[in-house]
Amino acid sequence: MAAETGTPTTLTLKSNDDELFSVAESAAILSVTIRNMVEDGCAGGVIPLDNVDGKTLASVITYMNGISAIPADEEKKKSYRDKFLSDKDFETLADMVLAANYLNMSCLMDAVSAKIAQVMEKKSVGWVRRKFGIENDYTPEEEAAVKEEHKWTFEGVETDDDN
Amino acid sequence: EAVIRNILSRLPAKPFASAACVSRSWNTICNSILSFPKLSSAVSFNPSLEKALNEVVEKVLMEPIRPHFVLASIGPCFILQAALRRIEGIFGSKIPIIINVAEGVIGRDVRTDKFVEVQWALSAAKKKYSWPTDTQPTATCGMILTVGFLPGLKVHLVPLFQSEGPQSLFVDKFVMDIREVASAVSHSSSPAGIMLFADRKTNILPVLQKTEYAFPKDTFIVGDGGSELIFRISETTTVPPDSTFAAVALLFTRDINKPLGIGEIQFHVMLSTGVTAVGPVYKILSVEDHGTSTCFTATRDTIPEPFEGEAILHDILDEVGEDIMFAAKATYIGVTKSRSCSVGTERAKLMQFHEFHKFEPVG
Numbered sequence: 001m002a003a004e005t006g007t008p009t010t011l012t013l014k015s016n017d018d019e020l021f022s023v024a025e026s027a028a029i030l031s032v033t034i035r036n037m038v039e040d041g042c043a044g045g046v047i048p049l050d051n052v053d054g055k056t057l058a059s060v061i062t063y064m065n066g067i068s069a070i071p072a073d074e075e076k077k078k079s080y081r082d083k084f085l086s087d088k089d090f091e092t093l094a095d096m097v098l099a100a101n102y103l104n105m106s107c108l109m110d111a112v113s114a115k116i117a118q119v120m121e122k123k124s125v126g127w128v129r130r131k132f133g134i135e136n137d138y139t140p141e142e143e144a145a146v147k148e149e150h151k152w153t154f155e156g157v158e159t160d161d162d163n
Numbered sequence: 164e165a166v167i168r169n170i171l172s173r174l175p176a177k178p179f180a181s182a183a184c185v186s187r188s189w190n191t192i193c194n195s196i197l198s199f200p201k202l203s204s205a206v207s208f209n210p211s212l213e214k215a216l217n218e219v220v221e222k223v224l225m226e227p228i229r230p231h232f233v234l235a236s237i238g239p240c241f242i243l244q245a246a247l248r249r250i251e252g253i254f255g256s257k258i259p260i261i262i263n264v265a266e267g268v269i270g271r272d273v274r275t276d277k278f279v280e281v282q283w284a285l286s287a288a289k290k291k292y293s294w295p296t297d298t299q300p301t302a303t304c305g306m307i308l309t310v311g312f313l314p315g316l317k318v319h320l321v322p323l324f325q326s327e328g329p330q331s332l333f334v335d336k337f338v339m340d341i342r343e344v345a346s347a348v349s350h351s352s353s354p355a356g357i358m359l360f361a362d363r364k365t366n367i368l369p370v371l372q373k374t375e376y377a378f379p380k381d382t383f384i385v386g387d388g389g390s391e392l393i394f395r396i397s398e399t400t401t402v403p404p405d406s407t408f409a410a411v412a413l414l415f416t417r418d419i420n421k422p423l424g425i426g427e428i429q430f431h432v433m434l435s436t437g438v439t440a441v442g443p444v445y446k447i448l449s450v451e452d453h454g455t456s457t458c459f460t461a462t463r464d465t466i467p468e469p470f471e472g473e474a475i476l477h478d479i480l481d482e483v484g485e486d487i488m489f490a491a492k493a494t495y496i497g498v499t500k501s502r503s504c505s506v507g508t509e510r511a512k513l514m515q516f517h518e519f520h521k522f523e524p525v526g
Contacts, residue, residue: 101166109169117173125184132167134186146190150180152230152255 011038012046013061019054020046023061027068032104051102056095059088063108081111090119090131164192172196176224193227197312200428201228204309206270206279208302212241216249218273219308230254230310232318232413235262236390238283240303243393250308251395259320261360261413263392268307281305313428315421316355317348318413320394323361323370324402325409332409334370338377338506341414349417353378356430359386360394361410368518370410376504376514383430445475447498457520476522495519 009025011034029035037047049057063084070076085093093116100109120128129136138146147154171182171192183193205222209215233254237246246262254260267282284303311318321344323337342352357374361367367388374384394411396402417427445461448469460469470478479494498518505511 097166097170109166113166113169114173116170117178120170120182121175121178123178125181128182128185132185134189136185137187138184142187143184146184150183150229152253152258153177153180 013057014046014048015052015054015057016048016050017054019057021057021061023064024068027061027064030064030068030105030107032106034103049103052099053095056092056099059092059096060099060103060105060108067107077107081107085111085115088115090116093119094131164188168192168196172227174227176226176228176230179227180229194422195424197227197229198314198425200314201312202309203228203311204270204307205273206268206305206307207273208281208305210240210304212237212245212306213249215241215304215306216246216253216308219306220253222273223308223310228310228312230258231313231316232259232311233261234309234311234413235260235306236265236268237262237306238268238302238304239264241306243391246306247393247395256395259318259395259413261320261392261394261411263360263387263390265387265390268305270307313415315418315425316415316428317418318415319344320396321412321414322394322396322400322402322408323365323410323412324406325365326403326406332365332370333403333406334373335506336403337370337410337412338373341374341412342377344414345416349419351417353382354414354416355428356383356415357386358413358415359384359388359410360390360392360413361386361388362408363389363391365409367410372502372514372516373504373506375516376512377506383432385432443478445470472522479522494522496522 010022011025011028013021013023013028013034015021025038029038034047052060063081066080066084067077070080088096093112097109097112097116100112123131128134136143167189171179171189174182179193179196183190203223203226205219207215207218209218233250235246235250237243241264243262243264247260250260250262264283267280269278269280271277272279281302321337321340324333325331326333341354341357345354346352357378359367359370359374361370365388367386371384378384388410392411394408396408415430443463445463448460448462451458459472461472461475462469475496476494496519498520500516500518501513502516503511504514
């Protein structure tokens with residue numbers, strides 16, 4: 001790895017909207033996808049990341065740099081992740097979880113998934129459908145049946161307020 | 164889909180259930196996350212029933228689970244009816260709920276996350292044993308809540324009724340009710356298992372004998388007979404006139420309509436070491452019935468002369484040592500008996516039972 005050779009190597013990443021980013025190889029290889037490219041020797045020029053846009057990639061690189069600057073201390077890394085995600089809105093989180101999945105970064109993936117789950121906790125079914133862009137493909141009968149099966153969750157709870 | 168799965172598996176039980184209502188594909192993902200049986204339980208010693216309940220509920224519903232049944236055991240300072248009302252308020256009106264007041268609780272404390280075992284301090288009138296003063300329990304408030312999810316099984320409550328007077332347990336009706344429920348959801352009239360909760364005042368022995376006779380060996384039958392309890396009867400249950408309940412069975416039946424890809428749940432029943440037999444085997448020669456107790460003489464394979472029951476007690480004392488005898492709250496002997504059994508108008512059949520009887524010297 002680069003750190004062992006003495007001179008830090010820099011990689012150039014390209015987003016799907018053609019933005020270029022420079023990032024230290026030691027930070028970038030948090031992504032297993034990028035690490036595999038480096039190990040296969042195809043990281044010489046520009047690394048194209050076809051599934052990530054510039055805005056999201058900028059965030060992910062901020063995270064890569066931030067987390068790799070912290071020594072092996074799980075507590076500190078966790079508090080960095082919490083702080084890093086605290087001001088992100090749902091759309092940003094959704095883009096990041098897809099990027100983390102594509103880049104194969106399990107620590108970011110897990111942290112963002114947990115954060116999204118936390119945001120979803122108090123939301124209605126309608127909110128979830130809208131935000132995730134999911135079409136309700138239940139027939140009215142099926143939906144009634146599945147709601148009946150999960151009736152205990154809705155009893156005594158005010159449902160379908162959209163905030 | 165892997166991304167969605169990763170997110171949904173982190174949801175607490177309630178939003179997880181909402182997620183299943185989002186769409187068919189999300190429901191499929193939720194089902195695959197919850198494809199294994201799960202038991203979730205927690206203990207709280209909060210002296211307020213409301214707070215204790217909120218604490219344990221929050222804990223047991225922290226991960227995805229679909230409650231198929233709810234069991235709670237509360238300390239004697241709480242009131243069963245109040246606990247049932249609150250638990251119904253949380254879990255709704257369709258899930259079987261059984262609550263009892265037992266001798267104590269064993270489980271994981273929500274505050275410390277450590278396993279605890281607490282025996283409730285019972286009021287003097289109820290106290291059966293006397294503890295040495297330094298170990299005498301003082302806690303009376305607290306509860307354990309267990310929520311179970313068993314994919315591929317259906318869970319029902321079947322009550323056992325009794326009318327006033329002796330010999331008045333409707334055991335035949337109980338067995339037939341169980342068969343009826345089992346037949347309605349599975350291929351068989353035998354359930355996968357029965358958890359029996361009997362009221363302290365109920366003589367559970369004839370009930371156990373008949374249920375053991377009525378169902379095959381692979382139907383497990385376990386339970387508790389030493390507590391006060393309360394449960395919710397579904398509206399469809401017909402209560403025989405002038406009767407009250409004496410016990411309730413939590414019935415696990417194999418669902419013929421279980422979704423594809425759900426495995427079969429196997430149950431294993433094990434005896435704890437506390438009821439493992441020690442000492443030799445005797446054969447009863449004569450018994451003398453004294454109403455609530457029985458005096459007997461017996462022989463042992465190698466020794467021809469008969470023993471008095473009391474001599475056997477001395478043998479046991481020699482075998483296990485005085486320390487254990489004094490530490491044990493009671494000594495029991497295992498008795499194998501043959502009895503003829505039948506349900507309704509069926510032909511009687513001879514069954515062997517293994518029973519434990521409390522064993523003490525005369526006088």
